[in-house]
Amino acid sequence: MRFRLIATAALAAALGVGTALAAGTKDEREAIMKKIGGAMGQLVAITKDEKPYDAAVVKTALTTIAESVKAFPDQFPPGSEKNSPAASPKIWENMDDFKAKADKLHADAEGLLAQLPADKAGVGAAVKALGADCGACHQAYRLKVD
Amino acid sequence: MAGKRTRILLSLAGIAVVGAAALFYLTLPAPLPEAHWAGLGEPDMANGERVFWAGGCVSCHAAPGSEGDAKKVLAGGLALKSPFGTFHVPNISPDPKAGIGGWTLAQFGNAMTRGVGPGGEHLYPSFPYNSYARMTPKDVNDLFGFLKTLPASANVAPPHELPFPFNQRIALGGWKLLFFNDGPRAPLSASGDQVKRGQYLVEGLGHCGECHTPRNPLGGFQSGRWLAGAPNPEGQGRIPDITPGSKSIGQWSEADIVTYLETGFTPEFDSVGGSMVEVQQNMARLPAEDREAIAAYLKAIPAL
Numbered sequence: 001m002r003f004r005l006i007a008t009a010a011l012a013a014a015l016g017v018g019t020a021l022a023a024g025t026k027d028e029r030e031a032i033m034k035k036i037g038g039a040m041g042q043l044v045a046i047t048k049d050e051k052p053y054d055a056a057v058v059k060t061a062l063t064t065i066a067e068s069v070k071a072f073p074d075q076f077p078p079g080s081e082k083n084s085p086a087a088s089p090k091i092w093e094n095m096d097d098f099k100a101k102a103d104k105l106h107a108d109a110e111g112l113l114a115q116l117p118a119d120k121a122g123v124g125a126a127v128k129a130l131g132a133d134c135g136a137c138h139q140a141y142r143l144k145v146d
Numbered sequence: 147m148a149g150k151r152t153r154i155l156l157s158l159a160g161i162a163v164v165g166a167a168a169l170f171y172l173t174l175p176a177p178l179p180e181a182h183w184a185g186l187g188e189p190d191m192a193n194g195e196r197v198f199w200a201g202g203c204v205s206c207h208a209a210p211g212s213e214g215d216a217k218k219v220l221a222g223g224l225a226l227k228s229p230f231g232t233f234h235v236p237n238i239s240p241d242p243k244a245g246i247g248g249w250t251l252a253q254f255g256n257a258m259t260r261g262v263g264p265g266g267e268h269l270y271p272s273f274p275y276n277s278y279a280r281m282t283p284k285d286v287n288d289l290f291g292f293l294k295t296l297p298a299s300a301n302v303a304p305p306h307e308l309p310f311p312f313n314q315r316i317a318l319g320g321w322k323l324l325f326f327n328d329g330p331r332a333p334l335s336a337s338g339d340q341v342k343r344g345q346y347l348v349e350g351l352g353h354c355g356e357c358h359t360p361r362n363p364l365g366g367f368q369s370g371r372w373l374a375g376a377p378n379p380e381g382q383g384r385i386p387d388i389t390p391g392s393k394s395i396g397q398w399s400e401a402d403i404v405t406y407l408e409t410g411f412t413p414e415f416d417s418v419g420g421s422m423v424e425v426q427q428n429m430a431r432l433p434a435e436d437r438e439a440i441a442a443y444l445k446a447i448p449a450l
Contacts, residue, residue, distance in 0.1 A: 037415035044411065088382065127409075131417060135410050135426075138419030143383030 024080030029087065032068050032075065039064040040130065047124040058117055058126075065130065066109035073099045085145045098141055105133040173319025175268050177256035186251070186283055189291025197289040199431040200351040201278070205424040206235045209301070220245070221299035226272055228379055230365065231308035233272040241298040255286045261322065268318035270306065271325075271365065279328035280350030325366035331355060332372040336446040344443025347436060348373075352429075357385045357421070374450035380421065391449030403441035404434070 039061035045051040046058070076091050076098070091098045108129055117123045198204075207220040222237040239245040246254060246264075253264040261268060261275035269275060281289075311317055331349045334341060348354045360368045360376040375387035390396045398406070402413045407429040410418040418426045429437060 033416070034414075037417075040411065040417075041415040044409075044415065085383070131410055134417035135419075135423045138417055139421075139423035142419035144378065144386055144420055144422075145383055 024075050024077050024083055026084035029072075029075045029084055032072050035068045036065050036134075039068075040127065040134075043123050043127050043130075046120055047127055049120075053120050053123065055116060055118075058123060059113065062109050062113045062116075062126070066106055066113060069102050069105045069109070073102045086143050088141045088143050091141045094140075098137070101133070101137040101140070105130065105137070108133055169320075172323055173316070175260070175262040175266055175319070176322075177252070177260050177262040177266070180252050183250075183252040183255045183283060183286075186287040189288045190284075191288070191292055191295065193285070194288035194290075194292025196432060196436075197281075197285045197351060198292050199428045200347055200436065201289065202352065202425060202428045203238070203293075205421070205428065207238050209299075219297045219299050220293070221301040222303040223301060227381075228272060230312045231306065233270060233306050233308075234303040236303050237299055237301050238293065239296060239299040239301075240294045241300055244300045244302050245298060246293070247298065251287060251290055254290045255283065258286055258289075259328070261318075261326070268315045268322070270315075270318065271321065274353040274356045276326055277350055277353035277356060279326070280346060285351070321364065321366070324364065331359075331367075332447045334443070334446040335448075336442070340439050340442045341446050343436070344439035344441070344446075347440050348443050352425075352440070354388070358388050371450060372447060373444075378420070383420065387450060388444060389447055389450045390445060396449065400438070400441040400445055403444060404437045407437045407440065408434075 042051070042057055042061045046053055051057070073095075076087065076095070078092065081087070081089055081092055112126050112129075117126045203220060204217045206224055206226070207222055208217040208224075209219060209221040210224045212219065220237065220239045222235045222239075224235040226233040226235060237245045240247040242248045249257075249264055256262040257264065257269060257273075258275060258278045259281055260279070261271065261273070263269050306313070330345065334345065355367065355373060357379065358373045358375060360371050360374060362368050373388050375392070376385045378385055386392060386395060388395050395403075398413055406412055406418070407426060409430070410423070410426045412418075429440070
């Protein structure tokens, strides 16, 4: 009896650890957002004349954004509602819309990769379009916790 | 003996009556006289539009969920939740019945700067007249002119849902007596026209303090806490401290603040979130000099 109890507890603990190790921690979410932010920063540096236009840099940045955001909604599985205070509970209430907003950024970044911005002005337009995607999702689903 | 007691009681009653009368008088709606709003001439539409964006009218008065040009239809209807109950934002489109098309400039000006409605009633401070009180008569006139050029809507918003005693408008006179203020909000460490313009935009039109300054239980600003950050009135999360003392925003340069207001990106290329998204979109429509003035002002207020 006691053994079964201990075994159950151990199993429960193992499952608990398993859940914690699965996708959806605060660190994982923030790491993806920081990757996208860093890529945006490289694009903005070109628009501000801090860096010269470089097609390779633009391509890498857009690829980073497209790939990173693709995996982002996976970081919000059921049960991970409390993992980061900046994630609004509305994410889980409107998961389809949340995914659609991530897909939009993915599709826009892919579209730009298919037709790579060719100069500083093109990068500026890209930053504006992608930035609007960031804003649209943050407006609905990101809480300020400062 | 009995006569003396009666006299004392009568005096006390007299004092109470005088006190009540004084309180009644002090808490009456106090519109500015018609003359204050006279002789302003034809409105300057370009300035009216600038005031319109700086004031953030669309953020509350546009129909919820509208995008693009539809935002300029100020049909109202947004539900604003607060600790005092739910406010339903009114229609301020030029419709003569549902909106403000039938209002005079004096009625509009007194609503904006004194919190007095067209029928002489107190307005709830969910409408940020405690900030707009700083507006110049010229800006009020220009804004009124510009609002009349926007599309009309016949939408009628539901009445506010407020429990007793908050549904008693007369009590707002007491609130105003305690908290209404059209003076400077905080001492500034710099002077000059740019900081002054920033002060006008942040303390007045932009009504930044309405969210960024913490409030006491009666809904007045806590003193000495100007723009120091506050709980999010819409629920979870916090509205950040935007003084030079903030761990994050306090470290930003003036140029960082300007870029943020223009593009929505922080210096770390994080992007604006929550209700600040709309505010930032409004700020992006202002001339660059206004965003620079806001940044200069935010560096001149006390660090908290």
